[in-house]
Amino acid sequence: MFLLFFLLWLLLSGGVSLHACLWGLAVSALLTWFCRRVLGYDWRIFCGHPARIWALIRYFAHLVAEMLKAGLMVMKIIYVHPKKITPKLVWFRTPLQTDRHKAMLSDSITLTAGTITVRSQDGRLLVHALDAPLAEGIEDTAFQQQLEKMEGTQWRR
Incomplete structure (x- = not known):
């Protein structure tokens, strides 16, 4: 799930740069945590x-x-x-x-x-x-x- 969020971030950011990658890693980690802990999503589903x-x-x-x-x-x-x-x-x-x-x-x-x-x-x-x-x-x-x-x-x- 983390990888999909990160790839989506890069796709929507319009370019690959160190700044975009760092923000993408942070946001992807936060979204993955949120989806698993709060929403109860499990990738195996x-x-x-x-x-x-x-x-x-x-x-x-x-x-x-x-x-x-x-x-x-x-x-x-x-x-x-x-x-x-x-x-x-x-x-x-x-x-x-x-x-x-x-x-x-x-x-x-x-x-x-x-x-x-x-x-x-x-x-x-x-x-x-x-x-x-x-x-x-x-x-x-x-x-x-x-x-x-x-x-x-x-x-x-």
Whole structure:
């Protein structure tokens, strides 16, 4: 966790200098201490088994690809057929059990252009889609299938 904070500090500082590195070390140490002691975070919760890391990498790669595809679809909807937009609200039940995976599904839907998760209640999600075709098949997305596999494995927390 410390290394990630430090790398983020260097990325955001805009350059590598002795001054930036010293401040980055201090701030990273403070944030790491805060996350572990006060918030109770443990690095093993996020990483754990190597297969879990690989599953997360595949999931986020798929998420980026879907974000790009959805962005292109939304651009087409807006620029080619702006008068034919038919927004739609869709309720669907998710079989995911853990709150962490439900939140990942909800955030993944929101991150893809043209859809937003409006509400999560009793294992159901309410999704607003910019256009009806964007809402098709949202009940059984690839995101949900991947999260179900990740949730059903024995190396989960």
